[in-house]
Each structure stands twice: as C-alpha cells, then as structure tokens.
Amino acid sequence: MSYVDEVLERVIAKNPAEPEFHQAVKEVLESLRPVIEANEDKYRKEALLERLTEPDRQFKFRVPWVDDKGQVQVNTGYRVQFNNSIGPYKGGLRLHPSVNLGIIKFLGFEQIFKNSLTGLPIGGGKGGSDFDPKGKSDREVMAFCQSFMTELCKYIGADTDVPAGDIGTGAREIGYMFGQYKKIRSVYEGVLTGKGLSYGGSLARTEATGYGLLYLTEEMLKCNGHEMKDKVVCISGSGNVAIYATQKAQQLGAKVVTVSDSTGWVYDPEGIDVALLKEVKEVKRARLTEYAAARPSAQYHEGRGVWSVKCDIALPCATQNELLLEDAKELVANGCIAVAEGANMPTTLEATEYLQQNKVLFAPGKAANAGGVATSALEMSQNSERLSWTFEEVDSKLKNIMVNIFHNLDDAAKRYGKEGDYVTGANIAGFEKVADAMIAQGVI
Ligand code: NDP
Numbered sequence: 208m209s210y211v212d213e214v215l216e217r218v219i220a221k222n223p224a225e226p227e228f229h230q231a232v233k234e235v236l237e238s239l240r241p242v243i244e245a246n247e248d249k250y251r252k253e254a255l256l257e258r259l260t261e262p263d264r265q266f267k268f269r270v271p272w273v274d275d276k277g278q279v280q281v282n283t284g285y286r287v288q289f290n291n292s293i294g295p296y297k298g299g300l301r302l303h304p305s306v307n308l309g310i311i312k313f314l315g316f317e318q319i320f321k322n323s324l325t326g327l328p329i330g331g332g333k334g335g336s337d338f339d340p341k342g343k344s345d346r347e348v349m350a351f352c353q354s355f356m357t358e359l360c361k362y363i364g365a366d367t368d369v370p371a372g373d374i375g376t377g378a379r380e381i382g383y384m385f386g387q388y389k390k391i392r393s394v395y396e397g398v399l400t401g402k403g404l405s406y407g408g409s410l411a412r413t414e415a416t417g418y419g420l421l422y423l424t425e426e427m428l429k430c431n432g433h434e435m436k437d438k439v440v441c442i443s444g445s446g447n448v449a450i451y452a453t454q455k456a457q458q459l460g461a462k463v464v465t466v467s468d469s470t471g472w473v474y475d476p477e478g479i480d481v482a483l484l485k486e487v488k489e490v491k492r493a494r495l496t497e498y499a500a501a502r503p504s505a506q507y508h509e510g511r512g513v514w515s516v517k518c519d520i521a522l523p524c525a526t527q528n529e530l531l532l533e534d535a536k537e538l539v540a541n542g543c544i545a546v547a548e549g550a551n552m553p554t555t556l557e558a559t560e561y562l563q564q565n566k567v568l569f570a571p572g573k574a575a576n577a578g579g580v581a582t583s584a585l586e587m588s589q590n591s592e593r594l595s596w597t598f599e600e601v602d603s604k605l606k607n608i609m610v611n612i613f614h615n616l617d618d619a620a621k622r623y624g625k626e627g628d629y630v631t632g633a634n635i636a637g638f639e640k641v642a643d644a645m646i647a648q649g650v651i
Pocket of ligand 1: 580
C-alpha cells in the first residue's frame with residue numbers, strides 16, 4: 208500500500224466520528240501524492256505525514272456562564288494547536304452550535320497550509336465553542352467570552368498562539384476576550400487579532416478576507432484570459448467574508464446578484480446593495496428578509512438555492528460543504544467560468560472534481576481566503592512594532608500577498624505537471640515549506 212493510503216487509513220481509524228477532518232486530510236494528501244511519491248522513502252522514514260496529521264496538542268474545556276435569567280449554562284471550548292513549525296499557532300475561534308472537535312481539527316489542519324501559503328511566519332491552529340451568539344444579549348455574550356478566555360488564556364500568547372475571529376466571533380467577541388486576557392495575565396500584547404482599531408487592531412482587517420478573495424480571483428481570471436469587469440457573481444453567506452467580497456467585486460466592476468444566510472437567500476438582479484446589507488447584518492444583526500423588505504428589486508427565497516442562479520463566477524462564503532455535486536452541475540450548465548472559496552471547505556470533494564473536470568477555474572479556500580489570516584499576521588507585525596499602518600498600506604500589502612499566493616500555487620501545479628489544478632498547487636506550495644521546516648527541526 209502506498210504511504211499516502213496507509214496514512215489516510217490510519218487517520219480514519221484513529222479519529223473515528225470526525226468526517227470533516229477525514230475529508231480535509233483526504234483532500235490534502237490525495238493532491239500531495241506526486242510530491243510524496245517522489246520522496247516516499249524519506250517521508251516514510253521521517254513519519255512526516257503521521258506527524259503532520261496529529262495535532263501538537265488539543266485542549267477541550269468546560270465554559271460555564273450565567274444567562275440573563277440567572278440560569279447557569281455550560282458550553283464546551285476547544286483549541287487545537289496543530290503545527291508551529293514555521294511560526295506561532297494562528298487561526299480563528301468559531302462560535303457555532305455545530306462546533307465539535309472534528310470540525311476544529313479540520314479547520315486547524317487546513318490552516319497549516321493556508322498560513323504557509325501567505326509566505327508569513329505563522330503556524331496552524333483553530334479553536335471555538337458550541338456556544339451560539341445568535342439571539343444572546345451583549346451581557347450574555349460577554350459572560351461567555353470571559354469564561355471562555357479564563358481557560359484559554361493558559362495556552363495562548365503573542366509568541367505562542369494567536370487566535371482570531373471566525374464564524375460567530377466578530378469585533379464584539381474579540382473585544383470581550385481581549386479584555387479578559389489582559390485582566391488575568393496583566394500583559395498588553397497582541398494575543399488576538401481582529402481587534403478594534405482603538406486597541407491594536409489593523410485597518411483593513413475587517414475587509415481583508417473578502418477583499419483578498421477578490422484580489423486572488425481577479426489574478427486567476429487575468430492569467431486565464433478573463434477579467435472581473437461586467438461579470439455576474441453569485442455569493443453565498445452574508446457575514447464578514449460575504450459582505451466584503453460583495454463590496455470588492457462591485458468595486459472591480461462585477462455585479463453580485465445573490466447573498467444568503469442559514470435560513471434563506473436573496474436574488475437581487477439589480478446588484479446587491481452593500482450599504483443596506485451592512486445595515487441589516489452588521490448593525491441590526493437581522494435576517495435577510497429585512498434586506499428583501501427594504502429593497503424592491505430583491506426576491507427572498509427560503510432554504511438554499513444560490514447556486515441555481517446563472518452566473519459567471521461563484522464565491523461560496525458561508526460555511527463548509529455548502530456547494531454540493533448537484534450545485535456544481537447547475538453552475539456548469541449555466542456557464543460558470545470560475546469558483547473561488549471564501550469559506551473554508553465550502554465545496555464537497557465530488558463537487559470540486561466535477562468543476563475541475565468541466566474546466567471551471569477553481570481556487571481552494573486555503574489560498575483564496577488566506578487574506579484574513581495574512582492581514583492578521585500584518586496586525587501582529589504592527590503590534591510588535593507598536594505602530595499602525597494606513598488602510599492603503601495594509602490593503603496594498605494584502606493585494607501583493609494574494610497575487611503572490613496565486614502565482615505560487617500556479618507555479619507549484621506546473622512543476623508537477625498539473626497546470627491549472629490550483630487545489631493541487633495550493634497543497635503542494637503550502638506543504639513544501641512546512642515539510643522542510645519539520646525535517647530541519649528534528650523529531651519533536
Ligand atoms: P460570519 O459568522 O460573519 O458569517 C457566516 C455566514 O454564513 C452567515 O451569513 C451565516 O448565516 C452563514 N452560515 C453559517 N453557517 C451556515 C450554515 N450551516 N448554512 C448556511 N449558512 C450558514 O462568518 P465569516 O464570514 O467570518 O466566515 C464565513 C466562512 O469564511 C467560514 O467558513 C470561515 O471559516 C471562513 N473564513 C473566515 C475568515 C474571516 O476572516 N472572517 C477568514 C478565512 C476563512 P447566519 O447568520 O444565518 O448564521
């Protein structure tokens with residue numbers, strides 16, 4: 208049996224009931240086959256893949272807090288420190304009822320390669336909790352965040368592990384967590400990114416993932432003889448990534464006609480009104496029905512359905528496994544030329560294969576949404592320097608990083624005879640640096 212197959216079997220056997228983690232490992236290792244097979248003896252002797260698929264350590268802890276009625280609630284907190292061979296662990300904190308260890312491990316594993324692709328010195332980690340901030344008062348969110356950080360603060364630090372936002376963790380949650388860290392540890396350091404501008408946050412961090420997604424997509428289109436201007440774009444989600452992806456796509460001359468949330472989706476043939484979307488989602492924290500009610504050109508539909516709309520470019524920006532094989536078939540039938548993942552692993556393996564077989568340009572999340580973590584790393588640099596850069600400085604660094612990421616994965620794919628296969632390219636480019644660093648640092 209090949210080394211890759213052996214390790215895949217072992218990962219499934221050792222981590223039962225973690226299907227998302229299996230999926231992420233399978234996708235990465237399958238596409239690394241050409242690299243692994245070219246160096247099979249060396250990597251096998253080093254047990255490199257076994258080490259890469261086993262987190263350095265993982266924490267699971269109780270998070271008790273008191274709700275507004277005086278009732279004690281208990282959630283579970285997680286932090287998985289996956290790999291720090293090229294820098295301190297770095298990755299977001301997801302607050303969503305679906306969170307479990309397998310989800311955090313899949314995200315942490317993907318983060319290793321994404322962070323490596325940015326070219327910046329950051330390792331891979333991820334964390335979160337099954338707490339749902341939706342429908343909670345600010346006081347309840349603060350109570351949860353303080354309790355969560357009371358435990359998490361033992362394991363993180365500006366040079367050790369630097370968490371950030373993710374689904375359900377925005378500026379409000381980061382603020383409460385940062386405050387609690389500072390109170391308990393008595394140090395003012397850049398231990399979290401995505402902070403508010405008044406206390407060490409970076410300009411352009413809020414916009415970074417969505418903007419970065421568009422910078423990479425634009426470069427991918429350009430290198431394949433297309434441009435963003437006048438393209439029709441379907442976006443899913445209506446959170447941080449989706450909002451700023453919509454904004455940048457429109458700045459680049461495209462028309463975004465859909466957004467969604469977990470209850471329904473909006474089709475707006477006139478183009479999404481970003482100011483209204485921000486008002487509904489960032490200020491009122493309301494459902495998309497409110498967007499549709501305020502916008503005569505918009506149609507609201509219950510359930511899922513974004514990918515049934517005819518478009519040139521599809522940008523899934525909500526959550527994992529939200530673009531299925533049947534959606535991929537519909538996109539291809541409707542003439543879609545490119546899919547770039549704003550979310551983490553939103554496209555299933557079968558859907559990805561179908562899109563690639565049908566010559567749809569496909570940029571995987573670990574490259575396409577790396578702008579968020581890259582700008583987080585820029586926030587870390589500013590905190591270390593005790594300086595703040597202008598929006599334009601950060602945005603131009605972000606753009607350079609995204610363009611470089613695209614060329615790195617394009618080159619890596621070409622080196623292994625897989626031209627145009629950006630999934631393989633991203634995994635190879637991300638892996639090579641981490642593998643070198645792991646081997647150089649010995650068996651640890
Ligand atoms: P937000 O919480 O701001 O928004 C998430 C959006 O996705 C919301 O519109 C939400 O709808 C929707 N959504 C969540 N779960 C589901 C579901 N099960 N079915 C349908 N829709 C769902 O998160 P972000 O925008 O920050 O993150 C979106 C994705 O991007 C995630 O995969 C995240 O890991 C990834 N990502 C985020 C980065 C960042 O910087 N924020 C960086 C890199 C990746 P509702 O409001 O109804 O829940």
